[in-house]
Amino acid sequence: MVAVDVGIERIEDGKGDARQVLGRRHTVQQHGLVVRQAFQKADDVAVAPIGQEGMIPGVHQVFLGHALDVGEIHHHPVVGPAGGVQNGSPKRDFDGIAVPVQVAALAVVVGDSVAGVEFQAARDQHGIGGKLKQADSIIRSSAVAVPSTIVLTPNDHARDSAGMTYVYPVVSRRAGGVSIGINLSPNNACNWRCIYCQVPGLVRGGPPAIDLSRLETELEAMLDDILGGRFLEQRVAPDQRRVVDVAFSGNGEPTSAREFPAAVAIAAAALARRDLAGKVRLRLITNGSLVDRAYVREGIARIGAAAGEVWFKLDAGTTQATERINGVRPSMTAVERRLRACARLCETWVQTCVFAFDGQPPSDADIRALIELLARVGSAIAGVHLYGLARPSAQTEAPRLSALPVAWLEELADRIKRKGLTVLVSP
Numbered sequence: 452m453v454a455v456d457v458g459i460e461r462i463e464d465g466k467g468d469a470r471q472v473l474g475r476r477h478t479v480q481q482h483g484l485v486v487r488q489a490f491q492k493a494d495d496v497a498v499a500p501i502g503q504e505g506m507i508p509g510v511h512q513v514f515l516g517h518a519l520d521v522g523e524i525h526h527h528p529v530v531g532p533a534g535g536v537q538n539g540s541p542k543r544d545f546d547g548i549a550v551p552v553q554v555a556a557l558a559v560v561v562g563d564s565v566a567g568v569e570f571q572a573a574r575d576q577h578g579i580g581g582k583l584k585q586a587d588s589i590i591r592s593s594a595v596a597v598p599s600t601i602v603l604t605p606n607d608h609a610r611d612s613a614g615m616t617y618v619y620p621v622v623s624r625r626a627g628g629v630s631i632g633i634n635l636s637p638n639n640a641c642n643w644r645c646i647y648c649q650v651p652g653l654v655r656g657g658p659p660a661i662d663l664s665r666l667e668t669e670l671e672a673m674l675d676d677i678l679g680g681r682f683l684e685q686r687v688a689p690d691q692r693r694v695v696d697v698a699f700s701g702n703g704e705p706t707s708a709r710e711f712p713a714a715v716a717i718a719a720a721a722l723a724r725r726d727l728a729g730k731v732r733l734r735l736i737t738n739g740s741l742v743d744r745a746y747v748r749e750g751i752a753r754i755g756a757a758a759g760e761v762w763f764k765l766d767a768g769t770t771q772a773t774e775r776i777n778g779v780r781p782s783m784t785a786v787e788r789r790l791r792a793c794a795r796l797c798e799t800w801v802q803t804c805v806f807a808f809d810g811q812p813p814s815d816a817d818i819r820a821l822i823e824l825l826a827r828v829g830s831a832i833a834g835v836h837l838y839g840l841a842r843p844s845a846q847t848e849a850p851r852l853s854a855l856p857v858a859w860l861e862e863l864a865d866r867i868k869r870k871g872l873t874v875l876v877s878p
Contacts, residue, residue, distance in 0.1 A: 755798065806853065
């Protein structure tokens with residue numbers, strides 16, 4: 452693989468050009484990709500070196516078929532000859548891709564197209580950003596991957612760490628290793644608003660339509676890189692170098708997506724093809740609010756059939772406390788009913804987040820109500836994941852939240868255990 456830059460020239464007025472994108476002066480011309488680290492200025496064409504201020508930040512990781520975040524763009528159209536790769540981008544109509552691109556790819560040029568490569572603009576200096584459509588013709592390569600130097604830790608669960616739309620790797624302290632996350636809410640929309648939520652720009656709502664083909668391509672690439680490449684060696688501390696699950700979690704409620712059961716089938720099949728069924732678990736991390744929907748129960752049943760499990764959110768035992776923490780007012784009778792229904796379909800753990808608000812822990816009355824509810828469903832569930840704040844909230848209440856002492860969590864765990872439940876504590 453070789454690093455590439457893109458030739459640029461300043462075009463002050465691209466208005467009216469059919470190849471214009473982002474509503475400004477970003478235009479594409481013929482033969483835009485350059486296979487060199489540096490390039491002499493020729494005529495009116497210059498090449499932007501990697502890392503040039505105001506251009507594109509370094510790319511952590513790019514996989515074949517996955518989104519590339521090109522970051523800062525400002526009056527830099529793709530222009531000029533392809534530096535010896537004359538068939539690199541022969542077509543003038545890139546259908547929306549008109550940005551300077553820095554990738555490590557282009558190992559093998561075959562024909563004039565790249566199957567499944569998509570570029571995604573994070574933002575430009577005009578404040579405009581968004582997803583750009585797949586190019587008709589870029590470069591086809593059998594391997595497009597850039598090893599990242601970023602080491603994953605339990606304190607950072609960034610969804611864009613692999614540059615993908617749906618799939619992201621994290622180190623999970625609760626799961627005990629590398630978790631391959633599937634984010635079915637790439638628009639940061641959720642039907643709840645938990646005050647400890649780490650998702651920036653969280654909005655109320657549901658997800659967009661899910662591109663299942665793209666999800667499958669991303670998941671396959673991620674599994675291949677983790678299981679057959681140097682991902683674990685390069686990005687994970689030695690004591691965490693084990694893949695423990697493929698988890699539906701992400702930036703919103705995963706069961707909000709109508710494609711949820713189909714996405715579960717894709718993940719189950721990907722694990723089965725690698726003889727990982729039952730070894731790397733399928734998990735659903737959910738607030739449980741949509742279990743009454745038939746398609747959600749279908750997806751949960753598929754997870755159960757694959758020997759997976761559900762982590763069902765239950766942060767409080769009363770409607771009032773749930774509203775303070777999660778921003779919704781559920782009937783606790785309905786919550787209990789949905790929890791039992793979920794447990795009948797798949798092994799289910801309750802997950803409970805506890806923290807101090809304005810320096811004070813939950814009231815004893817709230818704790819008693821939570822323990823009583825857990826005791827009522829104790830025979831149906833596998834146990835309770837009791838956890839504290841490991842990462843800062845991205846919500847407006849963040850300054851008012853703080854982690855509770857480990858001893859406080861352990862004391863609460865003991866009270867729950869006395870009701871006959873298994874409790875796992877993650878401070």
